[in-house]
Amino acid sequence: MSTEAAPSTSVESPMRFRHNRHQNIRVSHDGTVARRVNSSFFSRGLVFGTRPVKANERVTFKLMEVTDNLGAFVYVGFTSHNPDNLKGVTCQHLATHSGYWSWFFPKDLCTQNTLLFFYLSAEGVVHYGVENEEKGAFDGRVKQAELLWPLFSIFGNSSAVRLVDAPRGAELRPKPNRKLVPMKLHSTHSRNVRVCKNAAQRLDAKYSQGYVFTDRSIKPGEALTIQISPGLKGRFAGLLHLGVTSCDPASLDSDDLPDNANCLVDRPEYWVLICDFSDLNCNDEIGLCLSETGQIGFHVNGSKFKGVVHVDATLHLWVFLSVYGTTQPVQLLTCPEQVKDEEKECVVCYDNVIETALYRCGHTCMCFECAVEQWQGKGDGHCPLCRAVIRDVIKLNK
Known part of the structure; x- marks a missing residue:
């Protein structure tokens, strides 16, 4: 008879790996180390936490054993299925079954004995980082209607993971909610999109000519939020162009706009294509902010950093969207808070500031x-x- 203690469900207990002898995983007696037993099965390394996580609670870990000939990988994520009731679940379930959310941890961070972490925000966004420094957020959102257990899939040439207890009080505190108000869209728009106040709906079976504009120019110090298919369910590979222009939409003949938004920069007016977003999902949010000096920062789902563009702040600038692919509908909200220039990290080396x-x-x-x-x-x-x-x-x- 097994003397193994029942997994703790107390949210105050340390996070540990759940013992499961039916998989290709062995867990240490204290539950802190999970090791893939048969190294020839690179993908059979699925293991779960012993209890659900709290919002903003960091799950911190290290890769203990990494071979040099190939890259080290680890899937991290969450499941709404209680691991006590799971039998025969494999790594393939992460991609094909509901109730599982998982992502590859960025390969460039997966070095041996580096302190890694991820956590779930109150809004359902999963953030990740290294050595107590946030690096970004994974795409998509996690449904939070149920309890969520953390999961790992120890993959490739990473064969062992150790959970590390975060120091007391290390849980991240959610930031105060900003007051968002609708931002009206301009009556001028292209032929394949309908506009109603702050929402734009692209016509079914039409995949181009989905241009919409803000009703007024954006103010220095103002932040915008673009919500993708708010309130809807499901996943899709949505697409969206985002940019700014000095062209007053009231003076624009929308029929003159090109099908390909990348061609807008060839027009005589000032057009800046900030980003071409892909793989957007229902309820994703794109944030954009304009500083007093013309620095525009943008991010997806509250991640620390996505990109920065410098624009001519002496001009009146309208924000424009090109809604295409399977993205529909979108709506705009604004937060009239002051936005300051920040020294951001280089997206390549993560050491030096952007210059x-x-x-x-x-x-x-x-x-x-x-x-x-x-x-x-x-x-x-x-x-x-x-x-x-x-x-x-x-x-x-x-």
Whole structure:
């Protein structure tokens, strides 16, 4: 008869791995280490936590055993299924069955004995980081109507994971809710989209000419939120162009706009294509903010950083969207709070601050050394955010 203690369900107890001898995993006696037994089965390394997580509670871990010949990988995520009731579940269930949410932890962070963490925010966004520093958020959202257990799939040449107890009080506190108010869309729009106040609905079976504009120019210090298919359910591979223009929509003949939004920069007015978003899902949110000096920062689902673009702040700038693919509908909200310039980390090395702008796309996302390497070296001359061809690297004066 097994003397193994029943898994604790107390949210105050330390997070541990659940013992499960029916899989290719062995868990240490104290529950802190999970090891894949048969290394020839690279994908049979599924293991669950012993209790549900709290909102903003960090799940912290290290990769203990990593071989050098191939990359180390680990899936992390959550399930709404109580692991006590699961039998015969495999890694394939993570992608094909409901009630599972999982992501590859970024490969460049998966080095041996590096302290990694992830956590679920109160809004259902899963954030991740390394050595007590946030690095971003995974795509999509987790449904929070039920209890959620953390899960790991120890994959590839990472064969053992150790859970690390976070220090007392290390749970992240949610930020105060901002007051969002609807931002009206302009009556001028392209032919394949309907506009009603702050919402735009692209016509069914029409996949281009979905341009909409804000009813007024954006103010310096203002933040916008773009909600994708709010209130709907399901997952899809939605697409959205986002940018700003000095062209007053009231003076615009929308029939003159190109099907391909990338061609907008060839028009005589000032058009800046900030980002071409892909793989959007229902209830995703894109945030955009304009600082007093013309720095536009944008992110997805509250992640710490997605990108920065510098624009001409002396102009009146309207925000525009091109709703295409399977994205529909969208709505705009605004938060009239002051937005300040911040020193952001280079998206390549994560060590130096951003100090360059790329010509012609305008993205400011790298330090000078990484930008030159991206332009003339291993980056093949393409912007890491939008994949536009880099024509030149401009060092910013601060």
